[in-house]
Amino acid sequence: MDRKGRTSFIVSFLAPAVLVYGWFVVWPFIQAIQFSAFRWRGLSMNRKFVGAENFVKLGQDDVFWKAIGNNLWIFAVCGAAIVVLAVGVAHALRGGGVAAKVLRSVYLFPQVISLVAVAVLWQFIFNPQGLLNAGLRLLGLNNPPTWLGDPSLALAAVGVAFSWYVLGFYIMLFAAGIQSIPDEVFEAAELDGSKGFHRFWTLTWPLLWSVKRVAVVYLVINVMNIFALVLLMTRGGPDRKSEVMLTYLYEQAFTNSQFGYATAMAIGNFAVILALSLAIMFVFRRDPTLRRA
Amino acid sequence: MKRILANIFLAFFVAGVLVPLLWVLWSSVKAGDRILAAPWELPRIDAFHWENYGAAWDKAGIGQAFANSLVVTLASLVILLPISAMAAYVLAKYPFRGSKLIQTLFMGQMMFPHFLVIVPLFFLLRDMHVLDTMTGLVAVYVAYSLSFTIFVLGGFFQALPNELMEAAMIDGCSHSKTFWRIMMPLAKPGLVVVGIFVGIGLWNEYSLALVLMPSAQNKTLPLGIANLTMTQQYQSDWGALFAGLVIVMAPVLVVYWFYRDKIHEAMLAGAIKG
Numbered sequence: 017m018d019r020k021g022r023t024s025f026i027v028s029f030l031a032p033a034v035l036v037y038g039w040f041v042v043w044p045f046i047q048a049i050q051f052s053a054f055r056w057r058g059l060s061m062n063r064k065f066v067g068a069e070n071f072v073k074l075g076q077d078d079v080f081w082k083a084i085g086n087n088l089w090i091f092a093v094c095g096a097a098i099v100v101l102a103v104g105v106a107h108a109l110r111g112g113g114v115a116a117k118v119l120r121s122v123y124l125f126p127q128v129i130s131l132v133a134v135a136v137l138w139q140f141i142f143n144p145q146g147l148l149n150a151g152l153r154l155l156g157l158n159n160p161p162t163w164l165g166d167p168s169l170a171l172a173a174v175g176v177a178f179s180w181y182v183l184g185f186y187i188m189l190f191a192a193g194i195q196s197i198p199d200e201v202f203e204a205a206e207l208d209g210s211k212g213f214h215r216f217w218t219l220t221w222p223l224l225w226s227v228k229r230v231a232v233v234y235l236v237i238n239v240m241n242i243f244a245l246v247l248l249m250t251r252g253g254p255d256r257k258s259e260v261m262l263t264y265l266y267e268q269a270f271t272n273s274q275f276g277y278a279t280a281m282a283i284g285n286f287a288v289i290l291a292l293s294l295a296i297m298f299v300f301r302r303d304p305t306l307r308r309a
Numbered sequence: 310m311k312r313i314l315a316n317i318f319l320a321f322f323v324a325g326v327l328v329p330l331l332w333v334l335w336s337s338v339k340a341g342d343r344i345l346a347a348p349w350e351l352p353r354i355d356a357f358h359w360e361n362y363g364a365a366w367d368k369a370g371i372g373q374a375f376a377n378s379l380v381v382t383l384a385s386l387v388i389l390l391p392i393s394a395m396a397a398y399v400l401a402k403y404p405f406r407g408s409k410l411i412q413t414l415f416m417g418q419m420m421f422p423h424f425l426v427i428v429p430l431f432f433l434l435r436d437m438h439v440l441d442t443m444t445g446l447v448a449v450y451v452a453y454s455l456s457f458t459i460f461v462l463g464g465f466f467q468a469l470p471n472e473l474m475e476a477a478m479i480d481g482c483s484h485s486k487t488f489w490r491i492m493m494p495l496a497k498p499g500l501v502v503v504g505i506f507v508g509i510g511l512w513n514e515y516s517l518a519l520v521l522m523p524s525a526q527n528k529t530l531p532l533g534i535a536n537l538t539m540t541q542q543y544q545s546d547w548g549a550l551f552a553g554l555v556i557v558m559a560p561v562l563v564v565y566w567f568y569r570d571k572i573h574e575a576m577l578a579g580a581i582k583g
Contacts, residue, residue, distance in 0.1 A: 030411070
């Protein structure tokens with residue numbers, strides 16, 4: 017092949033993407049690490065190097081810990097519910113039938129519509145006069161809760177909206193995982209007398225190992241990145257009961273102009289995601305199906 | 310019997326997905342003050358309140374926001390797709406010293422959340438005087454879509470046989486002519502899928518737009534809808550808002566419907582390999 021034009025061809029074809037990426041992605045990434053070591057309110061003259069002060073402050077910030085706690089609560093409670101429901105639906109989809117056919121074509125709807133629409137929609141479902149409470153009143157419950165206004169229910173209500181939004185993605189993952197198990201495996205189990213729940217628990221569930229690992233890592237990423245839902249549904253309230261890391265970060269940066277501190281918080285958020293992902297990789301380090309083979 | 314039970318179970322989920330969406334749809338043609346007064350009440354067929362759509366489009370500024378979103382999304386794709394295809398092609402077909410490193414660096418963005426860079430990005434755009442402009446937003450959208458697009462298109466180019474390239478070069482095509490005349494057209498299915506997938510994401514994007522478009526001008530559709538919930542709060546007339554919700558959701562659902570199998574594949578490929 018023509019070697020002469022090769023180098024200039026490679027350079028000219030890579031240059032636009034590399035330049036845009038370097039300027040808008042890599043450079044801000046480097047700056048983020050730098051910013052976190054400054055006390056800075058956005059005026060370029062007034063930047064003061066403070067070393068690790070922002071991180072020390074972050075460690076002592078009760079609201080931040082509360083926000084992490086709320087993120088972790090959604091991860092544990094909604095995450096478990098999502099995995100159980102997604103596996104159940106994916107399993108039922110194998111059977112075929114009308115409902116399976118319809119569900120297959122609609123289950124990704126919530127995932128493709130705008131998150132803003134999801135947030136507004138669920139805000140109105142949970143409105144004291146909204147779809148949910150009107151339904152409860154029709155059923156004869158006369159004093160339904162205010163949901164988003166109720167300190168003990170606000171986070172759970174946001175969790176429901178979150179689960180509705182992401183569930184389709186996890187159904188898709190598990191459906192693909194179940195589909196990749198050859199029919200012969202199920203037939204062989206049937207011949208051995210393994211059926212129903214026993215077959216599911218001893219065969220399907222362990223065989224979904226790699227999909228489970230992917231799913232849990234995605235759950236960590238999805239949950240730790242929750243922002244728009246909380247901002248639009250509750251603004252973190254009442255009394256920070258539904259505050260999450262990113263809504264608190266947004267408030268510190270763009271309401272209080274604590275830009276250095278907010279950047280430190282962003283690094284904290286990233287560290288939580290990395291730590292949890294590594295922990296998951298460790299938990300799922302061995303493929304249980306390999307032992308049997 | 311088991312199949313019937315499974316179908317009842319699944320029908321429950323179908324309802325769970327569709328009822329909230331249908332509620333938005335039927336509420337959007339009800340009188341604004343009836344939406345929360347009687348949420349389960351269906352609109353009267355002979356008295357649809359189409360004026361909600363007019364109110365959303367004109368008075369509430371959703372029409373302008375729709376146009377802005379369309380411009381931002383299309384402009385981003387027009388810039389993104391060629392430069393990603395060029396990079397993906399070179400990385401897939403022209404290995405050189407350091408090409409693996411560049412590839413790894415390009416994947417890096419998918420590993421960290423946007424919020425990690427949101428503050429530096431805000432000041433970068435401010436210092437470039439493109440904060441609050443569609444130009445700035447498009448630049449950021451292109452930059453933060455490169456990783457995924459290069460990743461998926463790389464797979465497409467890798468699958469195209471080298472013999473095609475070699476034949477074209479023997480016939481006297483230059484490297485770049487081979488790309489534009491032969492390889493690019495062959496990768497078109499991939500470009501369409503990635504374009505639709507990324508386009509849907511950008512149409513819906515909220516967090517970056519919220520930070521990078523702080524004032525009310527030039528707002529994109531998700532910002533417009535979010536604004537509308539605030540401004541209409543004191544009127545308890547929600548007709549325009551619900552019409553606005555339909556306006557933001559409908560185009561995406563229509564596009565999704567036509568390309569659902571392809572989108573499904575792209576999502577799955579991105580999720581499992583990415």
